[in-house]
Amino acid sequence: MDWISGNLYWSEIDQSGTTPRGQIMVAKSDGRYRRSLITTNLEQPTAVVVDPERGEVVWADSGNQPKIEIAWMDGARRKSLVTERIASPSSLTIDYAMEHTLYWSDSKLDTIEAISLAGTNRRIVLKGRLLKNPIALDVFENNLYWTTKQTGELIRQDKFGRGVPHTIIKNLPRPGGVRVYHQQRYNTSLRDPCHNDQCTHLCVTIPGGHRCLCSDNVGPFQLLMRGNDNERHCDATNERPLPAPRICRCQNGGRCQELDDKLACNCREEFHGEFCEMAAIAARAGGSTAAIVIPIVICLLVLFAAAAIFMVLKKRPL
Numbered sequence: 001m002d003w004i005s006g007n008l009y010w011s012e013i014d015q016s017g018t019t020p021r022g023q024i025m026v027a028k029s030d031g032r033y034r035r036s037l038i039t040t041n042l043e044q045p046t047a048v049v050v051d052p053e054r055g056e057v058v059w060a061d062s063g064n065q066p067k068i069e070i071a072w073m074d075g076a077r078r079k080s081l082v083t084e085r086i087a088s089p090s091s092l093t094i095d096y097a098m099e100h101t102l103y104w105s106d107s108k109l110d111t112i113e114a115i116s117l118a119g120t121n122r123r124i125v126l127k128g129r130l131l132k133n134p135i136a137l138d139v140f141e142n143n144l145y146w147t148t149k150q151t152g153e154l155i156r157q158d159k160f161g162r163g164v165p166h167t168i169i170k171n172l173p174r175p176g177g178v179r180v181y182h183q184q185r186y187n188t189s190l191r192d193p194c195h196n197d198q199c200t201h202l203c204v205t206i207p208g209g210h211r212c213l214c215s216d217n218v219g220p221f222q223l224l225m226r227g228n229d230n231e232r233h234c235d236a237t238n239e240r241p242l243p244a245p246r247i248c249r250c251q252n253g254g255r256c257q258e259l260d261d262k263l264a265c266n267c268r269e270e271f272h273g274e275f276c277e278m279a280a281i282a283a284r285a286g287g288s289t290a291a292i293v294i295p296i297v298i299c300l301l302v303l304f305a306a307a308a309i310f311m312v313l314k315k316r317p318l
Contacts, residue, residue: 006194007204009037009057009073011045020044024059024075026204026213030242033201033215037075047092051100053190054117055207058102060089068092068104070117073204074211081119085109091137091146091177095159096187103159105134107149112137125161140180147175154178201234252276 008029014021022042027034043063050057050073058070058081068082068089081102082089088108094117095101103114103125110131115122125144132148132155139145144159145168152172157165194203199212214234248256250265254276257266267276 007202009048009050011048011059013044020063022061022063024048024057026073026202027215028202028241030244032239032242033213035202035213035215037073038069038071038078046088046090047104049092049094049102051094051096051117052192052205053096053187054100055193055205056117058092058094058117060092060104062088062090068102072206074206074213076206079119081115081117082122090135093138095139096185097141098159103137103139103144105131105137105146107133107135110134112144112146125159126157126165130165131155135175136177138178138180140182140185145178145180147172147178149175200238201236249275252279 006029007026008031009024009026012023012025014023020043021039022045023036024038024042024045025034026037037057038059042059042061043065044061045059046062047060048057049059055073056070057073058068060066060068065083066086066089067080068086069078070081071078082104086109087106089104090107091105093103095103095114100117101114102117103112105112109127110129110133111127112125112131112134113122114125131146132150132153134146135149136147137144139159142159143156145154145156147154152170152175153167154169154172154175155165155167157163193205193210199210201215202213203210204213212234214236246263248263248265250256250267252268252271254265254267254271256263258264265274265276267273270280272278272280
């Protein structure tokens with residue numbers, strides 16, 4: 001699953017038939033206007049990742065013919081990236097800082113590999129039992145992060161394969177996805193082609209611009225002229241945006257509780273503030289420091305005063 005430009009991309013598997021049938025889907029981030037982008041020759045999609053700067057979406061399929069494929073974010077221009085020496089691709093991530101390199105993990109082969117989005121420069125980054133069956137993967141700055149199916153660990157290692165793996169967390173009961181969120185990870189200066197779009201339903205980024213889409217089971221676009229503007233109109237009713245889920249902003253282990261239809265933070269003992277963002281222990285530490293420093297200063301002043309009195313009395317004539 002991945003999110004970009006107010007849209008949500010994910011994969012589905014239909015198990016109702018004799019063979020599994022997968023789909024790559026897109027919808028508004030609140031779930032409106034679901035549309036199938038990829039529906040053919042897809043069995044068991046395991047991961048989806050989007051590249052908003054290039055206007056492309058990449059997915060992995062671990063079915064009978066395992067592969068990694070890429071297309072425009074409207075589902076057009078589909079092509080294969082990896083079809084050989086691949087067994088069970090479990091996760092995908094894109095390193096935007098290194099020319100949009102695609103990394104993927106293979107839980108069956110115990111490998112992490114990389115390739116360009118043009119399908120060139122494929123290479124094995126890490127392999128072997130030390131990976132412990134990677135099932136989720138992400139990259140940030142110089143490090144790869146992955147979770148393991150075999151041991152339930154979160155592991156970090158250099159993204160060029162140097163050094164040794166470092167276990168960050170152990171004994172995860174049900175290890176799943178891993179994502180690194182950091183303000184320097186994405187190029188926030190990019191202009192969103194869908195920012196001022198004239199689409200009535202879905203707007204997706206494609207190389208060089210954007211494209212309007214309708215939800216499934218809706219007729220083709222009708223081009224309506226309104227003044228000097230061209231508006232892409234779907235032959236379907238517009239749905240009201242659904243309310244966004246409330247976000248618990250509590251920090252440092254604080255828990256959200258509902259008070260008067262609002263969320264409030266119930267902080268741990270050593271933290272306080274609206275979002276538990278302030279450490280109470282720091283205030284106590286400051287008070288403890290003052291309690292130690294002040295008596296020392298007073299003692300030094302008394303010693304200086306006594307020394308001064310002694311010097312004055314010593315210099316007085318007898």
